[in-house]
Amino acid sequence: MSFKSIIQDMKGELGSISRKGFDVKFGYGMRSRSHRVVQDSSVPVDVFRQSCWANMPPELLRDVLMRIEASESTWPPRKNVVVCAGVCRNWREIMKEIVKTPEISCKLTFPISLKQPGPRNSLLQCYIKRNRSNQTYYLYLSLNQASNDDGKFLLAARKCRRPTCTDYIISLNGNDVSKGSSTYIGKLRSNFLRTKFTVYDAQPPNAGAKVTKSSSTRLITVKQVSPRVPAGNYPVAHISYELNVLGSRGPRRMQCVMDAIPASSIEPGGVAPTQTEFLHSNLDTFPSLLFFRSKSTRSESFRSGPLSEQKDGMLVLRNKSPRWHEQLQCWCLNFNGRVTVASVKNFQLVASPENGVAGQEHENVILQFGKVGKDVFTMDYQYPISAFQAFAICLSSFDTKIACE
Incomplete structure (x- = not known):
């Protein structure tokens, strides 16, 4: 049968x-x-x-x-x-x-996998498609080496311009990308110059996470779930682009401070916090099976202590410095064939030396993002960041930064 x-x-x-x-x-x-x-x-x-x-x-x-x-x-x-x-x-x-979690299985199966750290020692290959007409970005899991295949849909983000900032609303539903949706899982917000960004999670990434109060913080209604659970703004990462005050031409320089990930996570045997379930969902829209608890033996030990006690030990990522190619007359990085179009948006993130790492751990690419078509970009990531965090970091690269280039 x-x-x-x-x-x-x-x-x-x-x-x-x-x-x-x-x-x-x-x-x-x-x-x-x-x-x-x-x-x-x-x-x-x-x-x-x-x-x-x-x-x-x-x-x-x-x-x-x-x-x-x-x-x-x-x-x-x-x-x-x-x-x-x-x-x-x-x-x-x-x-x-x-x-198992992506860290162990190297697979994305359920939506909660998008909030869990990626696999160790290997990059999970994804790509982003941009829709210029409605300012929407779609993240897909690559099914093969081609970047234009029909991949598995993962996340969607919609750009919202405001007088003083830019918001990218991130959702599990590609057809309903709004903060009032039950599938809203987080956002990316910029400053006025679009040189600094903050990634917010809709739920606490760990036991010691603190919510940022704002007028946009909402509560799930009783109709959606009972009891009421706050869908707040929990900062999980801060991204900054260095100002180019001299106006010299060159690649962007960026830094990411991962508030929810300790620097020790990239060391051998290190552990990053792993979310195990969504705290809120509209059961009429998504069956409960999609949000079930995924067990991981490695994630329990870290949650024994709140992250606030390790504030000085946050993971810091910096973009890998490109080299100048005399024959091509451009800045180059080795993307191992995953990037084919030159763009100021292209970058590779590695652990910063200030984390106390050296040697191979410092050279390992944790996230790389690059252009392969007019509106198609590859996004490859690995442990200790999640697909949600990687997607939010890549979204920050789309904004025009007059003060940086």
Whole structure:
């Protein structure tokens, strides 16, 4: 029996159960209106637990799900893993244990993976498409080496110009990029000169995170989730571009201070904070299976102490200095073939020497961003930053900076 036929059978069974429950609740099919049978609202009905698939022996179920997770290594077949987690609660609980974080598995499976650090010792290849007409940017996971393939959609951002700053609203939904949306997960805000940027997370990245009060801080309504959970502005990174006061021509120089990541994370055996679940979501828009808790044995040790106690040890990233190519008459960096078009926006970020690192750790590229087409840019990142943080840092490069170039 194929996996596709199993899913079809499950959909049919769940649909019939839902219809039966609907008919019983509203008395459909009863001959006498005065003798209708109504479901007691005080007794919850778990449709997923009524499915026969929830009664599979745990040992057999675990073996089946482990085989599926191991066989579906890349998208689009990876969607079968997501479907399995939505069959019933038993399947979802087992998937919590099987599916690992990107740090360990090098895979992006569920939306919470976008908030977790990338893989160690290898760059996760993505690309960004820019839509000039509506000032929107879309992040995709590359399915192959081509940058113009139909990748897996990850995040979207919309540029909002204001009199004193520029905001980039980041969302999980490419069709609803607004701060009032239930899929809003953070934003990027610039200063007036667009030389300094702050990355805000909608939820605390660690136990010691402090919310920044502003008029834009909102609360999730009771209709969305109960109890009410604040969707605040938690600063997780500060990006600055050096002012070019002399007007000399040259590449941009940028620095990123990662408020939520300690400098020790890039050392051998170092640990970066790992978010395990979304604190708020609109269940009518996204099923709960997409926001489940993903276990990681390496993330628990860091959360024992708040990050505020390690304020002096924040991770600092600087752009790698390019070299001048005499024959080409331009500044060059080795992007290993991932960048094909010269642009002032291109950069590579490495750990700053002030973090106390030296040798190979200092030379490892943590994030690289570059142009490959008119509105197509590659974005490759790795541990200890997440896809959300990498995307926000790359968005800062799109703004025109008169004082820097």
